[in-house]
Each structure stands twice: as C-alpha cells, then as structure tokens.
Amino acid sequence: AKRNLRGQTVLFSDKHAAEIRTQTQIERHLLSADLEHELIQLFQPIVDLKTGRVLSFEALARWYSPQLGLVAPDVFIPVAERAGLIGGVTRVLLEKALREMRNWPEEIGLSFNLSAHDICAAEGVVRLVAIVNASGIDPRRIDFEITETAMAHDFVKARQSMQMLKTLGCHLSLDDFGTGYSSLSYVHRLPLDRIKVDRSFVTDIENDCASKVVRSMTGLCSDMGLKSIIEGVETPEQLGRLREMGCDMAQGYLFAKPMHPSMIAGYLADTNRL
Numbered sequence: 679a680k681r682n683l684r685g686q687t688v689l690f691s692d693k694h695a696a697e698i699r700t701q702t703q704i705e706r707h708l709l710s711a712d713l714e715h716e717l718i719q720l721f722q723p724i725v726d727l728k729t730g731r732v733l734s735f736e737a738l739a740r741w742y743s744p745q746l747g748l749v750a751p752d753v754f755i756p757v758a759e760r761a762g763l764i765g766g767v768t769r770v771l772l773e774k775a776l777r778e779m780r781n782w783p784e785e786i787g788l789s790f791n792l793s794a795h796d797i798c799a800a801e802g803v804v805r806l807v808a809i810v811n812a813s814g815i816d817p818r819r820i821d822f823e824i825t826e827t828a829m830a831h832d833f834v835k836a837r838q839s840m841q842m843l844k845t846l847g848c849h850l851s852l853d854d855f856g857t858g859y860s861s862l863s864y865v866h867r868l869p870l871d872r873i874k875v876d877r878s879f880v881t882d883i884e885n886d887c888a889s890k891v892v893r894s895m896t897g898l899c900s901d902m903g904l905k906s907i908i909e910g911v912e913t914p915e916q917l918g919r920l921r922e923m924g925c926d927m928a929q930g931y932l933f934a935k936p937m938h939p940s941m942i943a944g945y946l947a948d949t950n951r952l
C-alpha cells in the first residue's frame with residue numbers, strides 16, 4: 679500500500695496500475711490467440727563438460743502475438759496460468775517440441791519446462807503422458823524441468839505427478855535450484871535425476887565465496903546421485919572454474935544462445951563448436 683497526496687491509502691502505484699493494465703491486455707490477446715501458430719520455441723544446447731558433446735536442447739517458448747509482437751515466456755506463462763490457459767499452452771508446446779525432435783539424432787534429448795498447473799492439476803500430467811505416448815518419441819529422451827515454486831503449490835500432488843513421469847521413463851530436473859529458501863529440505867524426497875543450478879550463482883563465480891557455493895551444491899548433488907547442470911555460463915573464465923570443480927553439464931550463451939530449430943543441424947555438425 680502507498681499513500682497518495684491527500685494521505686489516503688491507495689493499493690497500487692501508477693507503475694503497478696500500468697502493469698495490471700498490460701497484464702489484462704496480454705490476457706485478452708492470449709485468450710483469442712491461435713496458439714498453434716503463434717507459439718514458437720527456440721532451443722538451447724546443454725553440454726557435457728567432460729566430453730564437450732551436446733546432450734540435449736532445452737525448449738524455450740516465445741509468443742508471436744500479431745498485436746503485441748514477440749512476448750517473452752516470463753511474461754506470458756504467468757498470464758496463461760492465471761487465465762486458465764496454461765493447459766492448452768503446454769500441450770501445444772510439448773507437441774511442437776516432440777515433432778521437432780524427429781529431425782534430431784537419436785542420442786539428443788529434449789528438456790521441457792513445466793509450470794505449476796502442469797504438475798499440480800488433476801488432469802495435467804495424465805495429458806502430458808498421453809502426448810508423449812502419441813508422439814512415438816522414446817520417453818527416456820525427455821527431461822521435464824520443474825521449479826521448486828511450481829512444487830510449492832501442492833507438494834504431494836506434484837510428487838505424484840513426477841512419479842508418473844518417471845514411471846513412463848522420462849527424466850526429471852529441478853530448475854532454478856538455489857533460488858528458493860527451502861531447497862534442501864525436499865530434494866531427497868523427490869524422484870529427481872538432475873539439478874539445474876541457477877544462473878545467479880555462476881554470474882559471480884570469480885568471487886571465492888560464490889564459487890564455494892557452486893562447489894558445495896554440485897558436490898551435494900553427486901553425493902545424492904544427482905547430476906548437476908550449471909545454467910548461464912557466459913565467459914571462458916566461468917567455464918574454466920566449472921571444469922576445475924568437476925561439474926557435469928552446463929548451458930549458457932558461451933555455448934549458444936537459444937536458437938531457431940532450423941539452426942540445430944548446422945550447430946551439431948559444426949566441429950569448431952565450443
């Protein structure tokens with residue numbers, strides 16, 4: 679709450695009001711959007727630090743709205759969740775990504791982001807399982823990424839959904855690890871394969887303290903039998919530090935920015951790739 683000139687309490691600042699107007703506008707356009715055509719995905723490689731090989735690509739969504747232009751996922755995914763549209767958005771995106779995978783070599787996997795609703799709603803995960811089954815893609819090639827915020831909604835249901843995806847043969851990653859406050863308390867109670875260490879830890883890895891945090895997080899992961907993926911690697915210096923620490927996998931602009939699907943074959947064939 680904030681006080682206006684007359685000393686009355688107002689709920690929102692002008693900036694907030696503008697943001698809410700925008701959100702309503704986004705929601706209105708999203709409700710009438712042709713999701714099949716307007717949702718697109720870019721793909722960013724995840725690299726094995728020991729061998730330098732590309733292990734998988736993470737699908738990162740974009741919405742090309744005729745009225746609003748290109749809308750980032752951080753903006754439209756939360757709106758889709760609130761407007762009850764996320765089920766349809768996820769379905770379209772997963773189908774598209776699995777279709778795209780048909781053009782990839784068999785050994786390359788897909789990392790796919792799920793939102794809270796996808797794993798907490800009653801019908802959410804059943805639908806995902808059906809989409810994977812219908813695609814003909816080997817479920818072992820798919821890694822679903824879930825944030826701890828998404829699990830916070832309904833932990834029991836989320837764990838159940840994760841178990842179903844595991845049973846299908848898919849892999850599971852905990853995304854944005856280290857950004858929540860309760861991270862460690864439940865990691866061992868979930869059927870996880872990988873932890874994605876949030877970008878914020880790599881940003882100041884030159885700093886001794888931050889580098890100790892990364893080292894202990896990856897050490898902890900390997901003690902628990904989990905692989906760790908370091909997100910947001912941008913410089914050769916950061917990569918050097920991560921290699922010294924014996925980190926498993928990494929992702930970031932240093933290797934490649936999220937790319938259009940038509941660039942993937944060329945990227946994989948490029949022998950000068952980092």
Ligand code: C2E
Binds near residue numbers: 755793854929931
């Ligand atoms: P995320 O899953 O943590 O994805 C990583 C984000 O960091 C992506 O932003 C990616 O483009 C960006 N990034 C990758 N490497 C670097 C780097 O070296 N430096 C910097 N500064 N950034 C880097 P993007 O594509 O804008 O996605 C933002 C978030 O939106 C994602 O965060 C994810 O939570 C969500 N999202 C994206 N696609 C989907 C989707 O299909 N479904 C759902 N539910 N959420 C999605």
Ligand code: CA
Binds near residue numbers: 736791823853
């Ligand atoms: Ca992710």
Ligand code: CA
Binds near residue numbers: 853874876877909
């Ligand atoms: Ca992340």
Ligand code: CA
Binds near residue numbers: 854
């Ligand atoms: Ca994120």
